[in-house]
Amino acid sequence: MTLPGREKRGNIEGGIIDCDVHNAVPSIESLFPHLPDRWVDYMVESGIKTIEPNYYPKGVPLSARPGSEPAGGPAGSDLGLLRDQLLDPWNVRYAMLNCVYGVQLIQNREWAMVMASALNDWQIAEWLEKDGRLRASITVSTRDPGTAAREIERVGGHPGFAQVLLLARSEMPYGERYYWPIYEAAERHGLPVCIHAGGSAGNPITSVGWPSYYIEDYVGFAQAFQAQVVSMVTAGVFAEYPGLRVVLAEAGITWLPSLMWRFDKDWKGIRRETPWVSRPPSEIIREHVRLTTQPIDEPSNPEHLLQVIDQIGSEEMLLFSTDYPHWHFDEPEDALPVKLPPDLERKIFSGNARALYGLDDATSER
């Protein structure tokens, strides 16, 4: 709901860019046309009805935004509703689809690979070729980064694909060389890598073991993202792939200044172990990392949020997102509940994403 007195933000010139929208697979059968027969048989014979993670439990109707669930599938599975509820009313020029299906949770390497390919082909057919405002992330499985790299090669040239999607809770920290084939392929295609909240790789989900309560999982995601940023910078991912950009989606943003301060200080003391980190980590982060705004982990005092944005020390890092159709959808007026300088507002709601993804209206309908 737009509260009285809040400035409407959808009228940013050229439209806003929503960097985290979740489309969904209506049913597993939707993918069958894009799968080898042997894997269709495997799923039918095994009685596998879905690999959708349980993001919208039936008993929790508010997990999805009311009214976003179409008759034939889960919330996010209908392009018409996406147009009616998001793209048209909010003047969204581009929306980045992050289809968080269960592909990344499949352990079987070959099955994960064919499901990732099927999902990507389904996104081209059912979304990217139907609305020029849509862009999407390439889904890959990290069970085999070499295969993931080949999938990026296979579909990375399609103009609708704008980044590669990984999930935050990984088998190993994302700086490890195991993952570098993915970065090499992404950089070659000019595609950022988006690390989105989610994943379930078997490690305890806190660095001190398994917790008991859901809120420990949820609050703890910020720490998983922190570990990923530290790992990628430390291991030299950006030294090896200077063109690579990383987008942290649903990570929060307010932890970033503290992390950069600590990281810079410790780097001064022990950088001899990582000579390829040849300048303060905060500089590398500001150049290579971007963050979506939703859900904003905002303080109760709006002044503190402005301080954090100042402490981040860059106007180029934040990317507006709604998280449609999830329940905690942020309307543009709620995404950063403070009055921003107009230049910065334009960057967050449009300019930063245009620069990152190379979007411009001359080629937008390509």
Add this chain to the structure above:
Amino acid sequence: MTLPGREKRGNIEGGIIDCDVHNAVPSIESLFPHLPDRWVDYMVESGIKTIEPNYYPKGVPLSARPGSEPAGGPAGSDLGLLRDQLLDPWNVRYAMLNCVYGVQLIQNREWAMVMASALNDWQIAEWLEKDGRLRASITVSTRDPGTAAREIERVGGHPGFAQVLLLARSEMPYGERYYWPIYEAAERHGLPVCIHAGGSAGNPITSVGWPSYYIEDYVGFAQAFQAQVVSMVTAGVFAEYPGLRVVLAEAGITWLPSLMWRFDKDWKGIRRETPWVSRPPSEIIREHVRLTTQPIDEPSNPEHLLQVIDQIGSEEMLLFSTDYPHWHFDEPEDALPVKLPPDLERKIFSGNARALYGLDDATSER
């Protein structure tokens, strides 16, 4: 070194209180008078020369503060040097000894137990009874919290013991009920629990698996502390033990505002799972948690540090510490490299610790 123009802080009325000083065991034989014969035999026959973690490798002379290593043992093992280098020159009214020996790394339950008891008895004999300015943490092993509670019962009445020492990297998050016997005993004796950087419990030291580089370990400690705070609040430790206070030592401080914002926001959404968390987590944290200042994860812009102190929203939470004799010792002038309001400075350098530990000069020489 005191730089020109910095305000001397040692002249705070009544002296400053240093909440994190590391004394050390000169040699394993120092503990033999306090151990059962069977365990002395065990160590002698097994050729165990030390259980000291390798904090001061011989090849890294700067790991300890130059000049802090006495002839007969590691840095921190000599009371005379501690007096000459810390207590006297800096007008330290009280110093809190956190003896981080390897007791917490021993897996054998009985051996860990007798070593903890020996260490505590050795601290009484060699430190607490020799200088009225010293206070110390009770060392316990978390291999058996029931035994740990009995050790707190055994020595918790000694006026020199002022808190119980745990290490940040634990088997499970510290909110888990496994640990509650420790909190019950600590609260009964009016002793805070100090969670200090360190530990090695077997979990991957990031929430996304094992990293490769030391800086990932070091920067990542802030995330371990974040997980511990979230766990203890969420599991209801402070609802069950309302008198309990927790001190985070060598944790950094700048991550705290962001954690409280995220924690409060998520709590609003999903608090029905934890009805005992009956008010915003930030309120519980401000009441029950304290943090030592060293090493301060300070920004390059001092104004940002003042913003963080304001964002923390409490003047009662910070406790000055030097970390003597570690290399990154903070002199009082360096601990918070900003000009503080005089009232706040007195609280951080003395008043907060006096209130927390019940220190006052009428009883200080008890």
